[in-house]
Each structure stands twice: as C-alpha cells, then as structure tokens.
Amino acid sequence: MTWMCGCYGLVLLVLGVMGQKLPTRDEGLFQMQIRDKALFHDSSVLPDGAEISGYLFRDSPKRYYFVVEEDNTPLLVTVTPCDAPLEWRLMLQELPEDRSGEGSGEPEPLEQQKQQITANEGTELFTYKGNDVESFISTSSPSGLYQLEIISTEKDSNFKIYSTTTPESDQPYPELPYDPRVDVTALGHTTVTLAWKPTPTGSIMGQPIQYCVVINKEHNFKSLCAAEAKMSLDDAFMIAPKPGRDFSPFDFVHFGFVPSENDFKDRSLTTNRALSNKMSRTYIPKPKVADIQNICIGNKNIFTVTDLKPDTQYYFDVFAVNTGTNMSTAYVGTFARTKEEAKQKTVELKDGKVTDVFIKRKGSKFLRFAPVSSHQRVTLFVHACLDAVQVQVRRDGKLVLSQNVEGVRQFQLRGKPKAKYLIRLRGSRKGASTLKVLASTRAGGKQPFPALPEDTRIKAFDKLRTCSSVTVAWLGTQERNKYCVYRREVSESYGEEHRRREQNQCSGPESRRKSEKVLCKYFHSANLQKAVTTETITGLEEGKSYLLDVYVVGHSGHSVKYQSKLVKTRKYC
Numbered sequence: 300m301t302w303m304c305g306c307y308g309l310v311l312l313v314l315g316v317m318g319q320k321l322p323t324r325d326e327g328l329f330q331m332q333i334r335d336k337a338l339f340h341d342s343s344v345l346p347d348g349a350e351i352s353g354y355l356f357r358d359s360p361k362r363y364y365f366v367v368e369e370d371n372t373p374l375l376v377t378v379t380p381c382d383a384p385l386e387w388r389l390m391l392q393e394l395p396e397d398r399s400g401e402g403s404g405e406p407e408p409l410e411q412q413k414q415q416i417t418a419n420e421g422t423e424l425f426t427y428k429g430n431d432v433e434s435f436i437s438t439s440s441p442s443g444l445y446q447l448e449i450i451s452t453e454k455d456s457n458f459k460i461y462s463t464t465t466p467e468s469d470q471p472y473p474e475l476p477y478d479p480r481v482d483v484t485a486l487g488h489t490t491v492t493l494a495w496k497p498t499p500t501g502s503i504m505g506q507p508i509q510y511c512v513v514i515n516k517e518h519n520f521k522s523l524c525a526a527e528a529k530m531s532l533d534d535a536f537m538i539a540p541k542p543g544r545d546f547s548p549f550d551f552v553h554f555g556f557v558p559s560e561n562d563f564k565d566r567s568l569t570t571n572r573a574l575s576n577k578m579s580r581t582y583i584p585k586p587k588v589a590d591i592q593n594i595c596i597g598n599k600n601i602f603t604v605t606d607l608k609p610d611t612q613y614y615f616d617v618f619a620v621n622t623g624t625n626m627s628t629a630y631v632g633t634f635a636r637t638k639e640e641a642k643q644k645t646v647e648l649k650d651g652k653v654t655d656v657f658i659k660r661k662g663s664k665f666l667r668f669a670p671v672s673s674h675q676r677v678t679l680f681v682h683a684c685l686d687a688v689q690v691q692v693r694r695d696g697k698l699v700l701s702q703n704v705e706g707v708r709q710f711q712l713r714g715k716p717k718a719k720y721l722i723r724l725r726g727s728r729k730g731a732s733t734l735k736v737l738a739s740t741r742a743g744g745k746q747p748f749p750a751l752p753e754d755t756r757i758k759a760f761d762k763l764r765t766c767s768s769v770t771v772a773w774l775g776t777q778e779r780n781k782y783c784v785y786r787r788e789v790s791e792s793y794g795e796e797h798r799r800r801e802q803n804q805c806s807g808p809e810s811r812r813k814s815e816k817v818l819c820k821y822f823h824s825a826n827l828q829k830a831v832t833t834e835t836i837t838g839l840e841e842g843k844s845y846l847l848d849v850y851v852v853g854h855s856g857h858s859v860k861y862q863s864k865l866v867k868t869r870k871y872c
Contacts, residue, residue, distance in 0.1 A: 343361075343362060343363055343364055344363070344364055344365060345363045345364065345365040345376075345447065345460060345462045346462070347365065347462065347463055347464055347465075348462075348463045348464075348465065348469055348471075349461070350459055350460065350461040350471065350624075350626055351459065351460050351461075352457065352458075352459050353449075353457070353458050353459070353460060354455070354456070354457055354458075355385075355449065355450065355451040355455065355456050355457075355458065356451075356455050357451055357452065357453065357454050357455055357456075358450065358451075358452060359450070360448055360449065360450035361448070361449050361450075362446055362447065362448045362449075363446070363447040363449070363460065364444060364445065364446055364447075365444075365445050365462060366443075366444055366445070367440055367441070367442050367443060367445060367464065368442055369442055370439075370440075370441050370442050371439045371440075371441075372439070372440050372442070372464050373437065373438050373439070373440065373464060373465065373466055373467065374435070374436070374437045374440040374445075374462075374463075374464055374466075375434060375435070375436045375437075375461075375462065375463050375466035375469075376389060376425075376434065376435045376436075376447060376460070376461070376462045377432065377433070377434040377435075377460070377461045377462070377472075378427070378432070378433060378434075378447075378449065378458060378459070378460055379432045379458060379459040379460075379461075379522050379524055380429075380430045380431075380432075380456065380458055380521075380522070380525070381456060381457035381458055381459065381522065381524040381525050381527070381528040382451075382454065382455070382456040382457050382525070382528045383430065383451050383453040383454050383456040384428065384429050384430040384451075384452075384453060385427075385428070385429075385430070385449055385450070385451055385456065385458060386426075386427070386428045386449070386450050386451075386452065387426070387427055387428075387447060387448060387449040387450070388423055388425065388426040388427075388447075388448055389423070389424045389425040389426075389435050389445060389446070389447050390421040390422065390423055390424065390445070390446040390447075390448070391421050391422045391424050391441065391443050391444075391445055391446075392421035392422075392443055392444045392445075392446065393421075393441075393442075393443045393444075421444075421446065424437075424445075430521060430525075431521055432521060432522050432629070436466065447460070447462075457524065457528050459524055461626070470500070470504075471621065471624045471626045472621070472626050472627070472628045473498045473500040473501070473506070473508055473619035473620070473621050473626075473627065473628045474498055474499045474500045474504075474628070475498060475619075475628055475630065476495075476496035476497065476498060476499060477496075478496055479495075479496075479630050479631050480495070480630065480631045480633070481493055481494075481495045481615060481616070481617045481630050481631060481632055481633045482494050482495065482633065483615075483633060483635045484601070485603070486635060486637065486638060487637065487638060488609040488637055488638045488639070488640055488641075489605065489606060489607045489608070489609060489637060490603055490604060490605050490607065490637075491603070491604045491607060491613065491615065491635050491637065492601070492602070492603045492604075493512065493601070493602050493603075493604065493615055493617065493633075494600065494601045494602075495510075495600050495601075495617050495630055496600065497598075497600045498619040498628070500619065500621065501598060501619070506621055506623060507621065507622040507623050508598055508619055508620065508621060508622070509595055509596070509597050509598055509619075509620050509622055510595070510596055510597070510598065510599065510600065510602075510617055510618065510619055510620070511523065511593055511594065511595040511596070511617070511618045511620055511627070512593070512594050512595075512596060512602055512604070512615065512616070512617055513526040513591065513592065513593050513594075513615070513616040513617075513618070514591065514592045514594070514604055514607075514613055514614070514615055515529070515590060515591040515592070515613070515614055516590065516611065516612065516613055516614065517590075517591075517614065518614055519614045519615075519616050519632035519633075519634065520616050520629070520632070521629055522618075522627070522629055523618040523620065523627040523629065524627075526591065526593060526616065526618075527593070529591055530591055530593060595620070607637050608637065609637050609638060609639055609640045610636065610637060610638070610639040610640065611636065611637050612634060612635070612636040613634065613635060613636075613637070614632060614633075614634045615632055615633050615634065615635070616629060616630070616632035617629075617630040617632070618630070644665075645665045645666065645667045645721075646664065646665070646666045646667070647666075647667050647668075647669075648666050648667065648668040648722075648736065648737075648738045650668075650670060650671070650738065650739055650740055650741075651737070651739045651741060651747075652737065653680075653735050653736070653737045653747060653857060654666070654735070654736050654737070655733070655734070655735055655805070656724060656733070656734040656735070656736055657731065657732070657733050658688070658724060658725075658726035658731065658732040658733075658734070659726060659731055660726060660727070660728065660729070660730050660731055661726060661727075661728055662725075662726045663723060663724065663725045663726065664723075664724045664726075665721060665722070665723055665724075666721075666722040666723075666724065666736060667719065667720070667721055667722070668719070668720040668722065668738040669719045669720070670714070670718070670740045672740065673716045673717070674714040674716075674718075674740035675713075675714050676711060676712065676713060676714050676740070677711075677712040677713075677714050677720065677738055677739070677740055678709065678710070678711055678712075678738070678739050678740075678741075679692065679700075679709070679710040679711075679712060679722070679736075679737075679738050680707070680708070680709050680710075680735075680736065680737040680738075680739075680746070680747060680748055681704050681707070681708050681710070681724075681734060681735075681736055682706070682707045682708075682734060682735040682736070682748055682804070682805060682857075682859065683704045683705055683706060683707075683708075683732065683734055683804075684732070684733040684734060684735070684803050684804045684805035684806070685727070685730070685731075685732055685733060685803055685804070686705075686727035686729050686730070686732060687703045687704060687705040687727065688703070688704055688724055688725060688726055688727060688732050688734060689701070689702070689703050689704075689723075689724070689725040690702055690703075690704050690708075690710075690722065690723075690724060691722070691723040691725075692710075692712065692720055692721070692722050692723075693720070693721045693723075694712065694715065694718050694719070694720050695715070695718055695719060696721075699712060699713075700712065706751060706755065706804065706859075707748050707749075707751055707859060709746070709748075714740065720738070722736070722738075724736075733803060733805050734805070735748075735805055735857065746853065746854075747853065747855045747857055748853050748855075748857050748859065749778070749780045749851045749852060749853035749854075749857070749858070749859055750776040750777075750778045750780070751776065751851065751859055752774035752775065752776055752827075752830070754774055755773075755774075755859075755861045755862050756773070756861070756862050756864075757771050757772075757773050757847060757849055757861055757862065757863075757864035758771060758772045758773065758864075759771050759847075759864060759866050760772070763835070764866070764867075764868065764869055765868065765869055765872055766841035766842070766868050766869045766870070766871070766872035767837060767838065767839050767840070767841060767868060768835055768836060768837040768838075768839055768868070769835070769836055769839065769845070769847075769866045769868065770833060770834070770835045770836075771833065771834055771836065771847060771864065771866070772831055772832065772833040772834070773831070773832065773849050773861055774830055774831055775822055775823055775824060775830040775831070775832060775851075776823060776827070776830055777823055777824065777825055777827060777830065778823055779821055779822070779823040780821065780822075780823065780851050780852065780853065781819055781820070781821050781851070781852040782819065782820055782821070782822065782832070782849055782850070782851050782852075783808050783816065783818070783819040783849070783850045783852065783858075784816075784817040784818055784819075784834060784836065784847065784848070784849055785808065785811050785815045785816055785817060785847070785848045785849075785850070786815055786817055786836060786839075786845050786846070786847050786848075787815050787845065787846045787848075788840075788843055788844065788845055788846075789844050789845065789846050789865070790844070791844060793844060793846070793865065803860070804859050804860045805859075805860075806860060807850060807852075807857075807858040807860070808850050808852070808858060811848075817834075817836055818834070820832075820834075839868045840868065841868050841869065841870055841871075841872065842867070842868060842869070842870035843867065843868055844865060844866070844867045845865075845866050845867070845868075846863055846864070846865055847863065847864045847865075847866060848860055848861070848863050848864075849861040
C-alpha cells in the first residue's frame with residue numbers, strides 16, 4: 300500500500316495545476332501525447348469510458364480516483380466482483396477553488412495540500428458489500444474529485460471497474476431483454492436444451508454479440524469473469540497482477556505532474572513485495588475441465604448441452620458478450636437435474652421353464668429367479684445362440700458365478716433356503732445376442748437341452764462330391780438324440796458375412812421350409828471316439844452351391860443347430 304498511499308500527494312499536485320482539463324478520449328491523440336510527454340501510467344486513476352481489471356490482496360484496500368470538471372455531469376460507476384464478495388464505496392471531495400486558474404497561479408506546498416485533503420474526508424455517495432455486479436448511477440453529478448475504495452475481506456480476488464461520464468452513448472455492456480431468464484426446454488438422461496430471448500444490443504442495435512454458456516455442478520455465476528476465475532484458479536491464486544493491466548490510460552502526468560525517481564523506486568519496491576507474498580501463498584490446484592465448461596456458440600439463442608451425467612444436477616448460465624468491447628452481461632441463470640437412467644426391466648424366470656432373451660449390442664439383461672420351495676441346488680442352463688455372452692449370477696447379492704458362455708452350458712449352484720438369484724447377461728460387442736435360459740431346482744431327470752460335442756462343425760468330403768450329391772459327417776455324443784438335416788440353395792456370392800447371419804443356434808427346424816428338409820435320424824455311441832455319423836445328400840443340381848444345417852433335438856423338444864456348412868456340387872462329371 301506504500302505506492303497507493305502516495306496517491307494523495309499525486310491528487311493534491313493535480314488539484315494545484317492551472318487550467319486543468321479532463322484527458323481526451325481520442326485514442327490516437329492520447330497515444331501521441333504519451334509519446335510526446337513520456338507519460339507515466341498511474342494505476343490509481345480510472346479512465347473515462349473504459350473497463351479496467353484489478354487484483355486485490357485480502358484485507359488490502361485499493362483506491363481509485365477520477366475528476367469531474369463540471370456540475371450536472373452524468374456518471375456511471377460499475378464494479379464487477381470475480382472471485383469473492385467485495386466491499387466498495389464511492390466518495391466525493393470538492394475541488395480547490397483555484398483549480399480553474401484563479402489566484403496566484405502557484406500550487407500550495409505538498410504537505411499543506413495533504414493536510415487539506417485529509418481534513419476533508421468528503422461525502423459518501425454509495426456503498427455496497429456483496430458479489431453482485433453493482434452500479435452507482437447519477438444523471439447529474441457535481442464537479443469534484445471522486446474516490447472509489449474497494450476491499451476484499453475473504454481472499455485475494457480479481458475484479459473489474461467501469462466508469463463513464465457519458466453512459467447513454469457508451470452502452471458498452473449488452474442490454475438484457477425484458478425477460479432475462481434462461482429456460483430449460485428439454486431434459487434428457489445426458490442432455491439439457493436451453494433457450495433465452497436475444498439481447499436488444501444485437502437484434503435491434505446491430506452490435507456484434509455472441510452468447511457463452513457456462514455449465515457446472517456447484518452454483519450459478521453472476522458474471523462471466525467469475526466463471527473465468529473459477530476455470531483458471533491457477534491464474535487467480537498463483538500469479539500476481541500483470542504489470543500494465545491494472546492501469547488507466549488517464550494519468551496525472553496529463554494534468555502536468557512529472558514523477559520523481561523516488562516515485563518509481565517506491566512503486567517498484569511495493570510491486571516486488573506483492574509478488575513475493577503472492578508466490579509464497581499456498582497453491583490451489585486448477586479444477587478439472589469437466590467440473591466447469593464455458594462454450595461460446597455465436598449468436599444463437601438456443602443450445603443443447605450434451606455429454607452430461609444422468610441423475611445429476613447442473614447449473615447453467617448464459618452471458619451476452621459484446622465481441623467489440625469484450626464486455627458481457629449475465630442472464631438470470633437456471634439449474635436442472637438430468638433424468639435417471641432407465642432401469643433395466645428384470646425378467647422373472649419360472650422353475651423349469653425355458654425363457655428366450657434378446658440383448659442389444661453391448662447391452663445387458665437382468666433375470667431374477669426366486670424358487671418358491673426350499674432347495675439345495677439350482678441348475679442353470681444357458682444357451683448362447685450367437686456369440687459368447689458374459690454370465691454373472693448373484694445369490695442374495697453375493698457373486699457366485701462369472702463366466703463367458705458359448706453354445707450350451709450347464710452350471711450347478713449351491714442353494715439356500717429362500718435364496719434369490721439375480722442373473723446378469725452382458726451381450727457381445729459384435730452384434731445383438733439371443734439366448735435361451737432355464738433355471739431349475741429339480742434334481743435328476745433329463746436335461747432340457749440336448750448334449751453337444753465340443754466340435755459342432757460339419758465336415759464335407761471333397762473326394763465323395765459328385766454333380767448331384769455331397770457326403771458330410773458330424774460328431775454326436777453318448778446321449779441318444781435326434782438329428783435333422785436341412786439344405787438350401789444359395790447364390791455364388793454367398794460368403795462369410797451371410798453365413799454369420801445363419802449361425803443363430805436357437806433357430807430350430809420349425810423355422811425352415813418343409814421342402815428344405817433332407818432327413819431326420821437318431822444316433823449315439825458309448826465310445827466318444829466312434830460317435831460320428833455320415834450322410835450322403837442326393838438330388839442336387841450340378842455346379843450349384845448349397846447351405847447345409849444339422850439340428851440336434853433334445854428330449855424336451857429344444858433344438859441346437861450345428862455350424863452351417865457351404866458345399867458345392869461338381870460342374871463336370
């Protein structure tokens with residue numbers, strides 16, 4: 300605060316200057332004056348008609364000044380807190396009588412001027428405490444020296460100040476519509492659609508406007524700089540104010556004051572001390588990108604936020620930004636909770652009854668089995684008709700089974716009185732899955748699904764192939780089962796992709812045409828090494844391709860299809 304307290308001396312010297320006037324607002328002329336006079340920028344002077352950014356260390360007030368030369372001057376001062384609530388007040392002190400050039404023409408001694416201004420604390424015009432964007436506005440302000448004092452009592456904080464003596468013509472902040480609310484027009488599990496009325500600044504005045512939407516899970520923001528401060532905590536807490544950013548293009552050199560070398564030294568010392576204190580403060584990590592998002596969408600006034608989490612509350616803010624001045628105005632934000640994920644419908648399994656299950660690609664299905672009677676064991680049959688599926692079984696919440704299943708599998712689960720079983724089936728990544736599932740507490744008896752060999756391929760003998768017949772073979776088991784053979788003529792272009800569609804093992808003979816049936820027969824062998832059967836299929840046309848299928852039918856009527864086989868008769872015999 301050493302350099303800042305010196306501002307009183309600066310102000311008093313200014314007040315003693317003969318014929319002082321407000322600096323020009325012509326940017327080109329002002330820059331020329333800077334070059335000509337080697338102006339020294341003083342950060343305590345507020346510019347007329349421009350927004351400045353500032354930084355406060357906790358409990359260290361800053362004071363800003365500006366001079367109004369004429370009575371009945373319009374005045375607007377706006378303070379925007381960014382990181383924390385601020386306390387600020389605006390004071391008015393009358394200008395000395397000799398400011399217009401009357402009197403001796405010589406300034407009063409410095410110490411005498413300090414006593415004069417200290418004795419006259421001035422009139423308090425406005426005071427505010429909070430984190431809202433607040434303004435002091437007057438249509439007719441008296442001439443005098445105005446002092447704005449600002450302090451943050453909670454923590455180090457960023458802020459913005461805008462002041463002007465021509466508020467009607469400036470209009471730097473976008474104007475809000477008559478209804479400034481942000482409305483939620485559609486709500487999904489992971490999406491929220493927002494809509495708001497356009498700002499008159501863009502739609503009527505034709506100024507360059509874009510809208511920025513801020514999404515987070517904590518609270519609504521009252522200004523865009525507050526949201527930006529949250530998104531870059533490393534800048535807000537670890538980096539001291541950048542030299543040259545917290546200054547006004549109006550300075551007291553413009554009134555005729557030229558600083559001494561000591562002024563530079565004092566200010567440099569204070570800045571270095573501030574930087575040293577700043578770097579010694581505790582590091583606060585930057586929030587994750589996913590915690591808060593700022594999406595600028597151009598001049599559209601409807602936007603759908605995507606990639607949200609289900610059943611989660613989010614806060615949404617919309618800011619109208621004047622891209623010409625980079626100044627923004629906040630709409631009245633809103634909040635919404637995304638919908639819950641659709642709960643999976645649990646299918647009830649009946650004891651001893653087969654249930655057909657369809658699962659979407661990468662999807663899951665839940666089955667529930669709650670035996671009515673007391674039981675010692677549960678037999679679970681799972682028939683994966685296409686690709687492998689993952690099977691998980693929980694008994695009263697405890698995981699008792701987790702395996703990948705291809706084809707037909709049988710599992711024995713230990714039972715408990717009044718136990719309940721939750722079966723989760725997770726489908727394949729390749730495509731949709733179909734299954735047949737059966738749970739039973741009955742001991743003994745015949746299995747509902749036919750037994751299958753480990754190899755369910757059909758073998759064709761090329762040397763036994765003729766122009767009108769093919770000979771094939773397949774493996775059986777020790778269990779006597781019924782095997783039915785079907786054929787279907789296919790085109791020459793029939794390939795692997797078509798064949799995969801035919802591999803649904805749960806599609807039984809009932810789905811085939813009667814004209815496609817070749818024969819049905821029973822066979823088995825006590826010696827698995829000899830459990831092989833062959834069959835010659837006749838009545839085929841020369842040079843044609845045929846798809847052969849073998850179905851094994853169990854005692855309960857449930858069938859399982861072997862892997863389809865593509866054969867072709869000879870063209871010349």
